[in-house]
Amino acid sequence: MTSANSAVYKHYRQNGLRFLLMIAILALSSVIFAADQADAILGQWITAGGKARVEIVRQNGTYVGHIVWLKEPLYPVDDAQGMSGKPKVDRKNSEAALRTRPIIGLPLVSGFHFAGANEWTGGTIYDPENGKTYSCKISLTSNGSLRVRGYIGISFFGRTEVWQRYASVAGTPAATAKTP
Numbered sequence: 481m482t483s484a485n486s487a488v489y490k491h492y493r494q495n496g497l498r499f500l501l502m503i504a505i506l507a508l509s510s511v512i513f514a515a516d517q518a519d520a521i522l523g524q525w526i527t528a529g530g531k532a533r534v535e536i537v538r539q540n541g542t543y544v545g546h547i548v549w550l551k552e553p554l555y556p557v558d559d560a561q562g563m564s565g566k567p568k569v570d571r572k573n574s575e576a577a578l579r580t581r582p583i584i585g586l587p588l589v590s591g592f593h594f595a596g597a598n599e600w601t602g603g604t605i606y607d608p609e610n611g612k613t614y615s616c617k618i619s620l621t622s623n624g625s626l627r628v629r630g631y632i633g634i635s636f637f638g639r640t641e642v643w644q645r646y647a648s649v650a651g652t653p654a655a656t657a658k659t660p
């Protein structure tokens with residue numbers, strides 16, 4: 481190999497390594513950025529109407545959420561089923577064995593995966609007011625609220641609620657709406 485060929489080879493070898501290093505750094509930063517986007521729904525959220533707060537966490541590779549607070553945690557004095565003053569339970573669940581589990585702590589959303597573009601799919605949402613579970617997708621809007629769409633079959637047949645981030649939790653961005 482001539483000295484000219486050797487110099488060219490050395491130049492391409494050094495620049496090729498730099499190029500590969502730059503590609504590796506870009507790939508790693510995009511993975512970190514995607515993880516940050518995927519975790520954007522973590523934290524506590526106030527449901528529509530301020531009835532409850534749901535805490536969304538990452539668990540075994542999916543995103544799940546449990547009810548952690550209720551505006552009215554006890555049954556009213558005039559409760560038709562005689563549970564006046566007692567903590568609310570999942571009494572409308574279709575499975576009799578689950579009707580005594582407390583609403584606080586109840587799994588509400590489960591099985592979500594980050595689909596990209598501020599959207600989480602593949603999950604379900606449980607409605608304790610009627611005891612039914614629906615397919616669901618979640619999207620984070622540009623103003624920081626969460627669009628939660630429960631549906632049967634295709635998302636055209638469903639209902640959307642908008643949840644606001646609960647601002648009083650350390651480490652979460654301030655919500656734009658008044659929080660309970």
